[in-house]
Amino acid sequence: MAADATTRPGRRTALLTVVRSTGVTAGLLVAYYLLPLDAPFDGGTVAGLVLGLIAVTALFLWQMRTIVRSPHPQLRAVEALAAVVTLIVLLFATSYFLLERATPGSFTESLTRTDALYFALTVFSTVGFGDITARTDTARVMTMIQMAGGILLAGVAARIVVRAVDVGRRRRDSKDR
Template identity: 60%
Template structure:
């Protein structure tokens, strides 16, 4: 089981990145795309809550915690990268240069990591609003979500320790 829990985030990440590059995204940021972004953010929340439940019931809560953080962050980053790409298609000039899918992913990662190289900047009001939402939700994801994950992992580890009981005095084993 530990191998599955360790490999699953890599496979999930590869699948999400492949979907990001393979899904058709050429219509621009329409009303449907805006609804998709909101539903995607709700999906990130649902994924996160599902992971919390999985951590609490897992025999390997620490590995599950790593999986939860890695898959949730990847989904979040790719969601905003797709939104930036679609926005650039719908409103050319929203950024100081045209954003391909790779440029959008790069920009999303620089915003998420707070590196902010300044080589790509949001110019339109809609782009600035979307970047502001990403920054706010990204801070929540890193701050609050990381703390919730740590608490879930610690609680699961504590429960596992309590469930196994004290070591047997004769054998020294639980």
Template identity: 55%
Template sequence: MNRTGSARWQALLAFVRSLVTAGVLVTLYYLLPLDSSFTPTTVVALAVGIAGVALLLAWHIRRIRQSPWPGLRAVEALAVIVPCLVLLFATAYLLMDHTASDSFSEELSRTDALYFAMTVFSTVGFGDITARSEPARLLTTGQMALNFLLIGVAARLLMNAVEESRRQHEQRTAGTG
């Protein structure tokens, strides 16, 4: 298979892997029993989840640097990392709402919590669901801060990994040609 055909195949594989991964994550979010309360254990679990997302980012950066298709790997990394972060916060919002129903302007279903987390992530903020309690506002503010980090720092790290991989690939190609 020539490089163009291989690139198309790699793009298709990256798209399918990203779609399947996001689908599995969303399915787990809807199927896992999330009827407990928002407790200190939840806060620890959220912190561990955020650390896990950071480790996942580091793993993807390493994978990008080693890949002959770094741009595709960077897109795939974002297609996995963003849903992980949004679903972590959706879970936290849902559990917080179970604990204190006045935390948000309305009672949250799983879909409402996911919707709220996504509107916070995208900075759209329609205002139909709002954080009312101080803990809910602190959690929302924390998500906003992490969103900026993900958009700024993670995107830069991913782009650096892509550039480095391409540079290494060009050096290898120039050395053999």
């Protein structure tokens, strides 16, 4: 069945998706720069990182449910990925920033918030310029966890998102019949 005007998202709907995705990303970035990050990097920080990763996973699973139920699953998938990817990168950037503050020399240069975000995004995108590298075992382990998570997100999570979009489209199309 060809998509008709009732199933195809209009320009307004697509524009709202872009605006919401951009707004969520911008809001998360503003929070990253404004939140006080003066906690020591200790067991509590590591627990926070683990809890943050669990929360991002829970958010991801909830987002899959919203994609399946959405009248425009493709657009909902864009919003979901924008939020989840941004959260993961910011979670690691925060961890790198706190680690460098707690243990100077963990990286090849002292990290500002922007440097930590740059490093986290470089690792996530697998570009790996090499200008900032992890020096200590803790920094390397955190970087390896981010690398593995990025691979999982790119492979497994992307497949789950595509599957959710497919299920959502079929669900929507069966309602239209």
